Amino acid sequence: MILCPKIDVPKQLEFDWVAPDKSLSHRSLIFAFLTQGVSEIENLLDSQDVRSTLEIAQLLGAKIEQRGERLLISPPHKLPAQAYLQCNNSGTxxxxxxxxxxxxxxxxTFDGxxxxxxxxxxxxxxPLEQMGALLSSSNAPFVLEGSETLRGICFHSSIASAQIKSAFILAALQANCESRYSEEELSRDHSERFLSHLGAQIIQHDKEILISPLSHPLPSYHFKIPNDPSSVIYLIVACLISHQMEIRISEVLLNPTRIQAFEILKQMGAYxxxxxxxxxVEPIGxxxxxxxxxxxxxxSSSISWLIDEIPALCIALxxxxxxxxxxxxxxxxxKESDRIASIVSNLLALGIEAEELEDGIKIHGGEFCDGVVQSFGDHRIAMSFALAGVRNQVEIVGSECIDISFPRFFDFLKFFVSYKGWK
Known part of the structure; x- marks a missing residue:
């Protein structure tokens, strides 16, 4: 439980490093399996989700060496015939x-x-079963039976999701012929950018991508991970709803598919x-x-580019x-919780009039009152409602889930609001 009382704040803040990007941290570890040689990752996010990926990489035989802020990873010479892969809370x-x-x-065996x-x-x-793999269930735990003779296919996803698309790309790179993937709305494109930069033949045509199988391993790489815009958004919203505050944050990932929340805030009148x-590989600034x-x-549009930022945006709304x-x-x-229900429940608890819609939320702008909110075990819900502490006293029950993506969250938020009951 975290207690968030309102206090006075300094006028100007500058941050060089906030939290390394979670999406790129996962991918920089997983994509090393398609390479030869030793890859070097700088500024890997140290969070529960990324540790799950790191531990599975080691379990599958990848060689990992930590050298200060740099992590060296070599792909395994041979994958095990069977393994139990505990993903904990990480869908990625x-x-x-x-x-x-x-x-x-x-x-x-995949579990969580x-x-x-x-x-x-x-x-x-x-898509994976159409290509030749077998999954024992539509929910974890499930057993995946892989195949060395995957088929190239054409697949259309009715859901705009970078995780679905990335899973498809990784399988398609190992197929016997070209694959095509299309989606209703362009989802985040980190996998295409990263793998294309390494030489993979992935061609984008609007909402469709063409993926050619790899003819040889990709080269190893050195990659420095920038600040995560999905973490930076919390500091931005805290600044916007504070009194006479300015912030400057460097080394932020500015991929167009990741900064739609910034554009929404600008449309709301944010400076x-x-x-x-x-x-x-990615634009940074x-x-x-x-x-x-x-x-x-x-x-109502580009929701797939906002899916992680909507809880924080709801505090601004x-x-x-x-x-x-x-x-x-x-x-x-x-997501980790039913975020529509979680957001509305917590807004009501803090005196904000809100209504749950079938596919969204209606929010009446107002003034927060003191209150108690629940994290619902969802890190983004917990961090978002901590922002209400900029204006009023808020208790957050179950805030430990924040370590999933942003372990140093309270170290940064203390510049905007003082906390009691945490170390």
Whole structure:
């Protein structure tokens, strides 16, 4: 339980490092399995989710060596014939390793915590089984039987999901001929960018990608992971709803599919800007923000680019003038918690009028009152409602789940609000 009382804050803050990007941390470990030689990863996120990926990589035979801020990883010479893979709370770990291991002869048992066991895996089961792998169930725990003769296929996903797409890509790179993947809406594109940069033949045509099988292993790489915009968003919202505050954050990932939340805040009237300072595998740059008067908005498009940031955005919407609506966000019901229900329940607990819609949320902007909220075991719900402590006293029950993605969250948020009851 975390107690969040309101206090005065300094006027200006500058951060060089906040939290390394979680999506790129997972991928930088998993993609090493497709390479030859030793890859070097700098600034890997140290969180529960990424540790799950790291532990499975080691279990499968990858050689790992830590040298200060750098991690060296070499792919295994041979994968085990069978393994039990505990993914804990990480859907990315489960789905991407399932795609990777679909092309290997072996029997791999995938499991997770109670939250991950509830999350739908039929969405990766369908394409992977069409390619020649077998999955014993549509939910964890399940056994994946890989095949060394995967078929190239054409597959359309009705769900815009980077995890589904990445699992498909990893399997397709091991297939016997070209594969095609399309989706209703373009999802986040880290896998395509990263693997194409290494030489994989992945061609993007609007919402469709063409993937050619690898003819030889990819080269090893050196990759420095930038700040995670899905973590930076919490500091931005804290700044915007604070009084006379300015922040500057460097080394932020500015991939267009990851900064839609920044654009939404700008549409709400936020004083917020960003500048690309390095454009390599991913665009990286500086973000500036200042306390602002926010206006209500309707959010109904590019939801797949906002899915992790909507809980934090809802705190901004609760502080905005007017009534805001979020539509087409039914995917929120299939995350670590039913985020639509979790957000509405906590907003009501803090005196904000809110309504649960079938595919979204209706929020009346207002003033938070003191209150107690639940994390529902969901790290993004816990972090988002901690932001209400900028304005009022809030108790967060079950805040330990924050370690899943942003272990140093409270070290940064203390610049905006003082906490009691934590170390």
């Amino acid at each position: 770990t489960m789905r991407l390793f399932a795609g990777l291991l679909s092309g290997s002869r072996g029997s791999f 915590d109670m939250s991950l066991r509830r999350r739908p895996m039929q969405r990766i089961r369908d 917020l800007s960003y500048e690309i300072t390095l454009d390599g 500086v973000v500036y923000a200042r306390s602002s008067e926010l206006q209500a908005i309707e959010i 609760a502080c905005a003038k007017g009534v805001s609506y979020i539509y087409n966000a039914q995917e929120l019901r299939f």
